[in-house]
Amino acid sequence: MTAGTAASAMNVSPNDMKYPVVHHVFFWLKNPDSKEDLAKLLAGVKTLSKIETVKELHVGVVASTEKRDVVDNSWAVSELIFFKDVAGQDTYQTHPLHLEFIKNCSHLWEKVIVYDAIKA
Amino acid sequence: MTAGTAASAMNVSPNDMKYPVVHHVFFWLKNPDSKEDLAKLLAGVKTLSKIETVKELHVGVVASTEKRDVVDNSWAVSELIFFKDVAGQDTYQTHPLHLEFIKNCSHLWEKVIVYDAIKA
Secondary structure (H helix, E strand, C coil): CCHHHHHHHCCECCHHHHCCEEEEEEEEECCCCCHHHHHHHHHHHHHHHHCCCCCEEEEEEECCCCCCCCECCCCCEEEEEEECCHHHHHHHHCCHHHHHHHHHHHHHEEEEEEEEEEEC | CCHHHHHHHCCECCHHHHCCEEEEEEEEECCCCCHHHHHHHHHHHHHHHHCCCCCEEEEEEECCCCCCCCECCCCCEEEEEEECCHHHHHHHHCCHHHHHHHHHHHHHEEEEEEEEEEEC
């Protein structure tokens, strides 16, 4: 049985092995009611997929799950990126496309929170 | 060209299409210095992969990325789950294995934050 098959049987992603560094970013808009600002930020985040070290990019908005005390649904856009290693994330941070994104889009957000995880 | 190939060429995961609902959970330990509590919580989170609607589970700890103002590295364990749909996440919430996890492990954490996203 390959590692991938074993992982799949357990519902653990084989990407855990390939891309163990996970960069979670949540953005809060300055104008949370502006559909235009939301669209601009979503489009901006999507440009990050072109960075070579970005192995997977998932761009999201708040899902309509049950409202519970522990659920934070005050944010607007989520960016979830898988990297092969911490060096890949370092490359991303200073990559021209990332700097361009910050230049073009940072006026749109009021707050950002980042969680950087590595496979346990 | 299949959707998967197109997605891969853009570094966008094909799982965006298959598993668009993303459940991000961050846990803060009551005893952040206890390696034993950390190990127990990690083991507990890993049992969630057996729930049928959990399509991918990624379990993490804080990565050693650059310290920046926007990076929250005060948490201890991250749980990242991909679901096919919101119904899959509803099933997970009330699944016996999830309730068992909460019963066995909730004494270990002081705080939990959940972000539920859907592909934008």
